[in-house]
Amino acid sequence: MIRLDHVTKTYPKASRPSLDDVTVGIEKGEFVFFIGPSGSGKSTIIKLLLHEVTPTKGKVVVNAKDVTTMRSWRIPSFRRSIGCVFQDFRLLPNRTAYENVAFALEVIGKSKGVARRVVPEVLELVGLGGKEHRYPHELSGGEQQRVAVARAFVNRPLILLADEPTGNLDPDTSIEIMRLLDRINRTGTTVVMVTHDSNIVNQMRRRVVEIESGRIVRDQARGVYG
Amino acid sequence: MQRWKYVLTEVLTGLWRNVTMTVAMIITMAVSLTMLGASLLLYLQVNDMRDFYYDKIEVSIFLKADITQDQRSTLQNDLQNDALVQSVIYESKEQAYQRFTTQFRDAPDLVAATKPDSLPESFRVKLKDPKKVQALSDEFRSRDGISEIVDQQELLKKVFAILGALQNLALTVAAVQGIAALLLVANTIQVAAYSKRREVAVMKLVGASNWFIQMPFVLEAVFAGLIGAILAFVTLVLAKIFIIDGSLKPLTTLLTPVAWETVWLQLPILAGASAVVAAVTAWVTLRFYVRV
Numbered sequence: 403m404i405r406l407d408h409v410t411k412t413y414p415k416a417s418r419p420s421l422d423d424v425t426v427g428i429e430k431g432e433f434v435f436f437i438g439p440s441g442s443g444k445s446t447i448i449k450l451l452l453h454e455v456t457p458t459k460g461k462v463v464v465n466a467k468d469v470t471t472m473r474s475w476r477i478p479s480f481r482r483s484i485g486c487v488f489q490d491f492r493l494l495p496n497r498t499a500y501e502n503v504a505f506a507l508e509v510i511g512k513s514k515g516v517a518r519r520v521v522p523e524v525l526e527l528v529g530l531g532g533k534e535h536r537y538p539h540e541l542s543g544g545e546q547q548r549v550a551v552a553r554a555f556v557n558r559p560l561i562l563l564a565d566e567p568t569g570n571l572d573p574d575t576s577i578e579i580m581r582l583l584d585r586i587n588r589t590g591t592t593v594v595m596v597t598h599d600s601n602i603v604n605q606m607r608r609r610v611v612e613i614e615s616g617r618i619v620r621d622q623a624r625g626v627y628g
Numbered sequence: 629m630q631r632w633k634y635v636l637t638e639v640l641t642g643l644w645r646n647v648t649m650t651v652a653m654i655i656t657m658a659v660s661l662t663m664l665g666a667s668l669l670l671y672l673q674v675n676d677m678r679d680f681y682y683d684k685i686e687v688s689i690f691l692k693a694d695i696t697q698d699q700r701s702t703l704q705n706d707l708q709n710d711a712l713v714q715s716v717i718y719e720s721k722e723q724a725y726q727r728f729t730t731q732f733r734d735a736p737d738l739v740a741a742t743k744p745d746s747l748p749e750s751f752r753v754k755l756k757d758p759k760k761v762q763a764l765s766d767e768f769r770s771r772d773g774i775s776e777i778v779d780q781q782e783l784l785k786k787v788f789a790i791l792g793a794l795q796n797l798a799l800t801v802a803a804v805q806g807i808a809a810l811l812l813v814a815n816t817i818q819v820a821a822y823s824k825r826r827e828v829a830v831m832k833l834v835g836a837s838n839w840f841i842q843m844p845f846v847l848e849a850v851f852a853g854l855i856g857a858i859l860a861f862v863t864l865v866l867a868k869i870f871i872i873d874g875s876l877k878p879l880t881t882l883l884t885p886v887a888w889e890t891v892w893l894q895l896p897i898l899a900g901a902s903a904v905v906a907a908v909t910a911w912v913t914l915r916f917y918v919r920v
Contacts, residue, residue: 481835
């Protein structure tokens with residue numbers, strides 16, 4: 403499903419690479435944590451998978467497509483197969499929960515009819531039934547992140563990337579979001595989550611890949627934060 | 629359908645959100661396009677006038693005061709039989725004086741100071757090809773009894789030089805205003821892209837196609853460009869009504885009239901030029917500067 407093959411990424415002007423000769427494979431339906439201290443390079447992995455940055459060396463393969471050599475006009479359709487959530491939610495403040503999710507459908511050419519059918523369904527799935535018409539500022543942090551998850555999942559992507567999705571949330575709310583991601587994973591979606599929340603990693607007991615100074619120092623099935 | 633509606637509302641709200649900038653952009657575009665249209669009209673007009681005047685152009689062969697009857701009749705004969713010449717008219721001293729008095733009737737002092745026999749007699753020669761003046765001049769210059777050969781083309785050249793200078797002036801203003809308009813388009817696009825940065829970020833994230841993200845911005849510029857073109861066209865129409873057919877009316881004998889077809893032709897030309905230029909500027913700004 404996802405494969406990083408001897409990937410090195412050095413940002414311009416950086417003294418040392420963010421990722422240094424990283425090789426890792428992720429199977430379809432897996433749930434993987436990338437952990438490590440700030441600046442260890444774990445967020446760079448998400449950016450590589452989204453083709454926001456290109457590797458300095460090595461190959462990135464996602465959904466059997468070589469992202470490294472992908473032509474730029476193919477990127478939009480490639481991204482439709484990937485959902486993404488972030489620490490800061492990235493919701494549109496002047497749109498309701500419903501409109502935020504529907505926006506993601508409309509801008510890739512889905513009709514309003516499709517949105518009317520699909521959006522309430524996915525909002526129900528993330529536990530926001532009845533709050534469709536609230537604006538982001540009328541929702542709690544956890545609820546905002548649920549909207550973000552709904553938006554990421556509404557296209558039924560094969561892969562869900564989560565970059566510190568619980569970074570702005572209190573522990574109890576974090577657990578709820580993790581339950582949600584776990585449920586999405588059970589539908590067959592591959593979930594890749596970058597975090598340094600040890601509590602969550604220890605509770606979930608899923609595969610853990612630990613990165614330090616751009617190198618993989620541990621890759622363990624059913625791991626803990628350590 | 630759905631997407632076009634989205635794009636259209638985006639364009640209109642985008643233009644409205646930044647309305648002062650939009651107005652500035654449209655005005656500079658309109659000024660630039662008016663000047664472009666004016667210089668284009670002038671260019672077409674000069675060509676028109678050239679044909680018109682070349683048709684009437686004459687070469688004046690002024691004769692010496694001491695020319696003999698014989699010399700004059702051989703000269704007239706030779707001119708009439710020359711392959712370059714279409715027609716020859718003889719103008720006597722009296723005829724020359726009459727023409728002079730009517731031409732300068734507004735300057736009675738000058739007329740009074742000129743004696744009837746002080747003007748030379750001449751042949752007015754019309755050529756088959758008005759450009760062959762030099763050949764005729766070379767042929768007859770050394771003949772007895774000729775004092776001077778005057779080519780009216782020289783005079784016309786001066787007139788056309790003035791019209792050409794006007795045209796260059798209009799083109800320069802068009803270019804300067806055009807550059808200002810382009811910078812305003814680029815700036816408007818940057819402001820628009822900044823005010824929609826959240827939407828753009830989400831669109832990129834969920835995989836909206838590039839054209840879909842860029843189209844509202846590009847159309848905003850094109851829309852402003854088209855309004856500018858229409859304003860410029862209206863200005864040209866008003867100029868035709870009030871200046872060319874208005875205050876310049878007495879000069880119709882000198883200037884060939886500007887046809888309505890030529891004025892109408894400006895609308896598609898200006899609209900097309902401004903739409904294309906605005907679109908390209910917007911797209912380049914998005915692609916290389918804002919990196920939307």
